[in-house]
Amino acid sequence: MTTVALAVTNGMLHFELSLACEVFGSDLTHLVDPWYEFSLCGPAAVRIDRFSLEPDHGLDHLARADTVIVPGWADVDRDPPAELIDAVRAAHRAGARVASLCTGAFVLAAAGLLDGKRATTHWAHTDELARRHPLVTVDPDVLYVDNGSVLTSAGKAAAMDLCLHLVRLDHGSAVANKIARRLVVAPHRDGGQSQFVTTPVPAPGNHPLADLFPWALQRLDEPLTVEDLARRARMSSRHLGRHFKSVTGTTPLQWLLTQRIRRAQELLETTGDTVDVIATATGMGTATTLRRHFARTVGVPPDAYRRTFRARTAPTPVTA
Template identity: 85%
Template sequence: MHTVALAVTDGMLQFELSMAIEVFGSDLTHIVDPWYEFSLCGTSAVRVDRFRLEPDHGLDHLAHADTVIVPGWADTDVDPPTDLVDAVRAAHTAGARVVSLCTGAFVLAAAGLLDGKRATTHWAHTGELARRHPNVTVDPDVLYVDNGDVLTSAGKAAAMDLCLHLVRLDHGAANANRIARRLVVPPHRDGGQAQFIATPVPAPGNHPLTDLFPWVLQRLDQPLTVEDLARQARMSSRHLGRHFRSVTGTTPLQWLHAQRIRHAQELLETTDETVDTIASATGMGTSTTLRRHFHRTVGVPPDTYRRTFRSHTRPRFEA
């Protein structure tokens, strides 16, 4: 029987912790028999939000598990507990597959398990993870990264994607799909799929681009150029680029491209319009161009995105 140990400490995130318990700690022998042998491992009783958990074993028991899972915790401003880091490192040395959910990646990085490897975490913390651990190649865009014996996931729902990925590796796709159906979640989202972060429009403020942003968003169906934006903003292309970098952190073309993709996402989610129509409405021209750029940016084709995020009410789009 494959043993799974969940490492717990005070302040861990309830959502990710609960997902790991739901998948690996539930009695699912009616689907797969034998299922996992599951245990909680910690130094003492721990607080998770308003709940109290009593571990089954100490952290030294992690070294006896086949798979060790480290959920995220809220306070990433401080270094993870030394005893937890040491126990996770010892478990990996003993041959365990080590998995982090969300900000649990900070524990794996502190243990040196991510050095020279690609990893991810919740998009809001990828910058800090990369800054604190420069030997780690942090990918802010993907749902999860599988390095074989070390796996990391992005935040929240992506933790479930990685849990189901582990089940798929251990018990096959059919059983993973049956469990996903039971949990009413998508049966499979590939790890390379993007975290679906919509690039926001900066809040209105006292800066030279305040009036330009809404003007652009009303004309996404048009073949706008940097010169068009500069002309509308009444400044040179060079000055426009400087202001864009200051306000948005990116270039005018990159920002414009992100807004076109974001609008395409909205239309795929909320309308029944064809990919051709959406390509035209977002200024992509043809469905081939939209598919290429959408897949490259989001990580999945438009049709796959639509199936995953289709809303129950889908009004017709009016150009």
């Protein structure tokens, strides 16, 4: 996936549009060369809130892109422009991977790309999306949904999650994590994570788990338990579980497993270590355990994952 086209028309949400421009339109050839060839596609002049944009190409150019991104659509009470719907549909028919950010899902649904598929959008508009497009299975609880050639995200921050997910698919976890660090955002939140936070998340650096996360990440090779985490955080296991749910949206053990899988992905991409060595380095214990969890989480076994990314990243020995 080397070319990315951002579909822009009057009435788009500038936040989601800006996120896509920042991730795919920045010059990041110091990370991956070549980086994406990025373009804005729309009518002759586009008004986004208080800003004006001059697209690089017309909407018909979307059909030439490998990936088409549709930002949030501001006025969900009215149908998106017919020319935008037709252009997105034509791009998908031409083989493009099409992703919507936030309420951009209404454009994909109007184009028929979500019929018979699971999709999401900002939680405040999931009921309306389901009402207007009954053939779409709308999931109001997740950050994003990946159907392969069609992807949708929830609102605002979840749009960044989906953008990083696309980079991860194309260039691997190591590159996506470097971009996340550059943007000072979470390197990876699973698409299935809830977009709801029932308890307000304390300010960064001020919540009880602020010191626990880096401590645990430095010890992924150890057989950490919930009791170990609770002892480090100086709280009961039950209290720890409540804090984890409010801050991460998941349980301590699931969070640990996710971090171990992420670390395994990086080692598979950037080293020549055997699966047995990586299983030990990530606290999985045995290659069998790593293969089972990795395949269930990522969708492919470790060896297949490594073959996919080996040509992109030259393996180097890891040092203890």
